[in-house]
Amino acid sequence: MSGRVGDLSVQQQEVLARFQENVQDLLPTLPNADVYFLLRWLRARNFDLQKSENMLRKHVEFRKQQDLDNILSWQPQEVLQLYDTGGLCGYDYEGCPVWFNIRQSVSPDDVCLSNKRADLIGSTQFLQLHECPNLKLGRKIEVVLMVFDVEGLSLKHLWKPAVEVYQQFFVILEENYPEMLKNLIIIRASKLFPVAFNLVKSFMSEETRRKIVILGDNWKQELTKFISPDQLPMEFGGTMTDPDGNPKCSTKINYGGEVPRSYYLRNQVRAQYEHSESVGRGSSLQVENEILFPGCVLRWQFASDGGDIGFGVFLKTKMGERQRAGEMTEVLPSQRYNAHLVPEDGSLACLKAGVYVLRFDNTYSLMYPKKVSYTVEVLLPDKASEEKLQSLKAARPSPVQ
Numbered sequence: 001m002s003g004r005v006g007d008l009s010v011q012q013q014e015v016l017a018r019f020q021e022n023v024q025d026l027l028p029t030l031p032n033a034d035v036y037f038l039l040r041w042l043r044a045r046n047f048d049l050q051k052s053e054n055m056l057r058k059h060v061e062f063r064k065q066q067d068l069d070n071i072l073s074w075q076p077q078e079v080l081q082l083y084d085t086g087g088l089c090g091y092d093y094e095g096c097p098v099w100f101n102i103r104q105s106v107s108p109d110d111v112c113l114s115n116k117r118a119d120l121i122g123s124t125q126f127l128q129l130h131e132c133p134n135l136k137l138g139r140k141i142e143v144v145l146m147v148f149d150v151e152g153l154s155l156k157h158l159w160k161p162a163v164e165v166y167q168q169f170f171v172i173l174e175e176n177y178p179e180m181l182k183n184l185i186i187i188r189a190s191k192l193f194p195v196a197f198n199l200v201k202s203f204m205s206e207e208t209r210r211k212i213v214i215l216g217d218n219w220k221q222e223l224t225k226f227i228s229p230d231q232l233p234m235e236f237g238g239t240m241t242d243p244d245g246n247p248k249c250s251t252k253i254n255y256g257g258e259v260p261r262s263y264y265l266r267n268q269v270r271a272q273y274e275h276s277e278s279v280g281r282g283s284s285l286q287v288e289n290e291i292l293f294p295g296c297v298l299r300w301q302f303a304s305d306g307g308d309i310g311f312g313v314f315l316k317t318k319m320g321e322r323q324r325a326g327e328m329t330e331v332l333p334s335q336r337y338n339a340h341l342v343p344e345d346g347s348l349a350c351l352k353a354g355v356y357v358l359r360f361d362n363t364y365s366l367m368y369p370k371k372v373s374y375t376v377e378v379l380l381p382d383k384a385s386e387e388k389l390q391s392l393k394a395a396r397p398s399p400v401q
Contacts, residue, residue, distance in 0.1 A: 159345060195381045299377045300346060310337070
């Protein structure tokens with residue numbers, strides 16, 4: 001049985017009745033706390049009575065902390081209204097609202113430096129969607145269909161502070177809005193998508209991961225299998241336009257843009273570094289990272305004390321021994337960074353397997369040693385989504401496992 005209204009086993013009906021009795025004290029504090037609402041919490045915990053009750057009670061505390069009873073009167077900051085991308089536009093064949101998330105025009109450092117993290121999480125609009133049940137087609141609609149356009153996904157989108165916002169968002173979604181997502185449809189995925197997905201998938205439940213669908217080159221045609229053309233913007237393969245004929249439906253979907261620096265709340269994001277080492281005068285520090293297969297991403301953050309520092313990335317040509325810069329293959333040209341003034345962060349898509357060396361260079365300074373604080377990570381691609389991308393031209397869309 002599905003565990004939904006009208007499709008409950010005898011045992012599920014008994015658990016539902018006990019659940020209603022156990023949470024009677026909470027129901028007056030929850031809007032729309034009908035049987036549909038209660039079953040979502042039970043399905044999220046496989047009808048485990050105690051786990052479902054604990055989850056709901058934690059959600060009630062979350063509602064108080066976030067003042068969700070007044071969420072519809074909340075107004076995001078001007079910068080979010082103007083530049084936060086996405087929007088609610090149209091309905092699928094079953095009457096579920098469709099949310100478009102647009103990433104290609106978003107610069108993650110712009111977003112993070114011009115907003116508080118709490119505002120970024122709240123701006124997803126999922127809270128508002130949850131509080132506004134849709135009654136299209138005369139029946140209860142519990143879920144949202146999400147279209148995630150990742151065109152232009154690049155290394156800049158793997159910036160650690162931005163990734164952490166997405167990770168926190170999925171934690172909140174899983175813990176407080178269970179069984180809300182119908183499908184998450186990925187379009188225009190690049191080779192970098194498996195790495196990005198791998199960074200957030202551990203924050204999703206197995207059930208949520210099964211709802212993810214990746215579409216291939218014929219994504220416009222495939223989208224019409226989920227959404228009627230008259231409910232789909234022309235930009236995405238449908239026939240819907242704005243009243244003035246705009247195929248992007250910009251009155252419903254915000255496509256963002258570059259955020260003016262006048263909106264910045266701070267000039268940089270503070271980082272906590274895992275390592276701190278001295279680089280003597282006239283010397284260098286080499287940090288080795290082994291990449292086992294192509295497609296991984298090397299990501300780093302660093303700051304220096306005592307002056308600027310040179311930095312570059314090299315690929316070793318011989319294993320097991322230290323090599324000078326001139327003996328290795330230069331992958332990212334070495335240059336001097338004012339990391340004592342502004343911390344640096346960056347990433348590199350590794351096209352080959354091998355040992356990559358992050359080289360902090362102080363050979364040009366014959367008088368002053370430097371102190372370097374740094375964090376280095378190797379980001380692995382998600383194998384399932386990587387294989388999916390490779391087979392899309394020959395296969396029909398299927399959920400990521």
